[in-house]
Amino acid sequence: MPAERPATRSHADADVAVVHAELHADEAADEAADLTNGDLARVFHEIGDILEVKGEIAFKTIAYHGAADTIGRSPIDLVAAYRAGDPPKVSGVGQAISDKITELVTTGRMLFLEQLRTEVPASLVDLLKIPGLGPKTVRQLHEELGIATMDDLKAAAEGQRIRDVRGLSERTEKLILEGITRLETQPPRRMYxxxxxxxxxxxxxxxxxxxxxxxxxxxxxxxxxxxxxxxxxxxxxxxxxxxxxxxxxxxxxxxxxxxxxxxxxxxxxxxxxxxxxxxxPPGTAGTYLIHFTGSKEHNVKLRARARDRGWSLSEHGFLRIGEDGEPLTGADAELRTFATEADAYAFLELPFIEPELREDQGEIEAAQAGTLPPLITKADLRGDCHSHSDWSDGSQPIEVMAEAARRRGYAYQVLTDHSRSLAIANGLTPERVEEERAIIAALNKRFAAEEAAGTAPPETPLEGFRLLHGCELEVRADGELDYDDELLARFDVVVASVHVARRQPRAELTRRTMNAIRSPHVDIVAHPAGRMIQTRDDLDLDWEAVYAAAAANGTALEVNGSPHRLDLSAERARRAVSVGCILTIDSDAHHTRELDDTRWGVAQARRGWVTPADVLNTRSRADLLAWVAAKPDRIGA
DNA sequence: GCCGTTTTCGGCCCGACTGTTTTCAGTCG
Missing domain, CATH: 3.30.460.10 (Beta Polymerase, domain 2)
Structure with missing residues (x-):
């Protein structure tokens, strides 16, 4: 199982508490409006890191890191909830941590953290990033050699002073230098x-x-x-x-x-x-797969469950626990192994749990209760509601995109080239929209003829394949939609999105998004958070208001399958569905090879506990078009 | 620090590999 977080936060992560501590108290409360769950998670990870270096008992540091993980993954905006005086129950967050959250979100400061920072400088915590260097060694180096920064450590290693520390050697010294060099030359980066x-x-x-x-x-x-x-x-x-x-x-x-x-x-x-x-060993994959698939938190719960039943669970299998509470060894040892994960889960009296659910987000409890959701699969998708051709910023002709979609066995592909104002993407003028419509009509005529003649590709479904005419409608900086109502009414499907003026205040960005959601012509909001993974942050939206409006008006929210976007995120998709939203899972393909990016969107939806019934494009083409046609009736309902 | 249809106190998941050791602590996943 891989590390779920770096050994320590980078100093450059510039967590919010630093910023706030430097503000005057009255300003800080305002500034704290920008806090997110992610910021809270970083703060508590930092506390955990510092306590490790301080030598605090392990269970306490584990508690802080665990709380940070849970907070980071929470679908609820905890900052807003705490500020509203209504802190929800969050697993792993007890009285002490809850009080600290309250302090931070209301005053913009956390005295406990500020105190810790005076005792253990961030530069010392940074040293944990060096492979092989843990909290014990870092503390030892600090106490015995006065090392407090990466530069100190480098100088000490080069000056051959590390080898004089008890328990460390010339070899350790060399490894430290190599680790520093690697950090300097190969900044860690996560893969898509x-x-x-x-x-x-x-x-x-x-x-x-x-x-x-x-x-x-x-x-x-x-x-x-x-x-x-x-x-x-x-x-x-x-x-x-x-x-x-x-x-x-x-x-x-x-x-x-x-x-x-x-x-x-x-x-x-x-x-x-x-x-x-x-x-x-052949034939024992069950517990190995479970162990190395993780997550860590899921496994911890499984092991506790095994222990409750008198067994110790490791990757090798289940070992019977003796009266002393330790696994039996030697001649008494009793090891149970299983060929499949399903068999291993069954030994714990649980049904198989899909890998995407194994995040300790209630899946073990649901498995116990027999209420695991029937997760959506890629095969459930009967079409794709978001794609581009070379008429805007795609790289292939309309016909090539359509043929590729048809050979995937879809009943429909919605072509959603960009609207006029997104000039950088060669957005379509109303005139070009009409021209594109004619091309699509001609293509569909041919598809229908081939289906009637029995010469359509064998993948073609019974209802046949059609390219639907849509657009990716720009929500302009002032909140206005990019085409007038008359033109919008003529599209089969309208997908709206925010690309410009991303730094507006929350209220303004929320208002723009709501404007799209409430339009009688807008069917889907594409990549609602506007994020790019690792490179572009989320739009600052009032998410609960967005979900509520989308649910009330029957506007679908997209799970964008581009591996750079994956937006809605799994957590948001789960939250949205839980309050009554319907989703789409789309490729946003700009090339035929990206059409299968829907599989990444499906994977995120599965992580969000999404079932086929929650997703619009699992429906037939007729049902999709009927749903679109009924949009005006849903407005204000 | 968190948590509890076996507990409000006493637990808290488990093993491989490494390096410096003579039997183990630290780190990592």
Whole structure:
């Protein structure tokens, strides 16, 4: 299972509490309006990091990190809830942490954190980023050599002073220097899902050829389809681990070997991710897959459940626990292994839990109660509501996009070239909209004829395939829509989105988004948060108001499948559905090879507990068009 | 610091690999 967070927050993460601490108290309260769940999570991770270096008992630091993780993933805007005086119950957040949140969101400061920072400088916490350097060693270096910064550490290593510290050696000194160099030259960056997929495909291909290897399977956060991926995890079923490990650490793409053992090795790829490879004896994959797929939090709950039933769970299987509370060993040892995950879950009296759900977000409780949702699959999609051609900023002709969609077995593809004002994307004037409509009509005439003649592609569904005429309608900076009502009424489907003036205040951005949601002509709001993963932040919206308006007006919210967007996020999709919204899952393809990006959107929707009934484009073309036609009746309902 | 149809106190998941050690602590996932 890969690390779910970096060993420590970067100092450059510029968390909010620093900023606020420097403000006057009266200004701070206003400024705190910009706080997000993510900011709270960073603050509590920082507290956990500092307490580690201070040498606080492990369970306390675990508690802070655990609370930070839960807060970061919460679908509810905790800052707003706390400020409204209505703190919701959040797992892992007890009285002490709750009080600290209240203090931060109401005053903009947290005295506890400020105190900690005076005791342990951030530069010291930074040292945890060096591979192999943990809190104990960092504290030791600080106490014995007075090292407080990365520069101090580098100087000490170069001056050969590290080797004089008890428990450290000349070799450690060398490893520290290498670690610093690597940090300076290779800033850690997470992969997009499609990049992880490419790495995994080639590794599986290469390692699968090693004699004796029965299977190679990806695990970790990639298997759970997290929206970005740090390390890669591979599991191999083989009776000959040595040959496999030799091949793995000998790959031409290996930059250096991180660790090497008989059953577990790790490499760093050249200009690429760290890859962990674990060996499992043939026929025992069940508990190995569960262990290395994670998440950590999911596994912790499973182990507690095993323990309640008298078993200790590890990747190797279940070990019977003796009267002393320890697993039985030697002749008394009793190990239960399982070939499949489903069998291992069944041993814990649980149904199989899909990897995308394993985040300890209620899935174990739902499994226990028999209420796991029937998750949507890519096969449920009967069409795609968002795509582009070279008439705006796509790279291929309308016909090529349509043919590619038709061969995917869809009943419809909605062509949604950009509207007029998005000049950078060659947005269509009303005149060009008419021309495009004529081309689409001609194409559909041909498709219908081929279907009647039985010469359509074999993938064509019974209801046939049609290219629907849509647009990606710009919501302008002033909130006005980019085409007039008369033109909008003539599209089959209208997808609206915000691309410009992204830095407006929350109230203004929310008003613009609501304007689209409430239009009788707008059917879908595309990539509602406007984010780009790792590069562009979310729009600052009043999300609860957006969900409520979308639900009330029957406007769909998109889960955009582009691996750079994945927007709505899994958490938001889950929240939106829970308050009555309907979703679409679209590719936003600008090229035929991106049409299958819907699979990433489906994966995020699955992470958000979304079922086929929650998604508009699981419906037939007739039902989709009927739903669109009924939009004016839903307004103000 | 959190948490509780076995507990409001006493637990809190588990093992491999590494490095510096002579039996183990630290780190990592």
């Amino acid at each position: 899902l499609h990049q992880a997929e490419e790495h995994i495909a080639s590794l599986v291909e290469l390692l699968g050829q090693v004699p004796g290897v029965d299977s190679i399977q990806p695990a970790g956060s990639y298997r759970r389809r997290k929206e970005s991926i740090g390390d890669l995890d591979l599991l191999a079923e083989t009776a000959n681990p040595t040959a496999l490990m030799n091949r793995f650490t000998d790959l031409g793409t290996v930059d250096h070997i991180v660790a090497r053992g008989g059953h577990k090795s790790a490499i760093r790829m050249i200009r690429g991710p760290q890859v962990d490879l674990m060996v499992m």
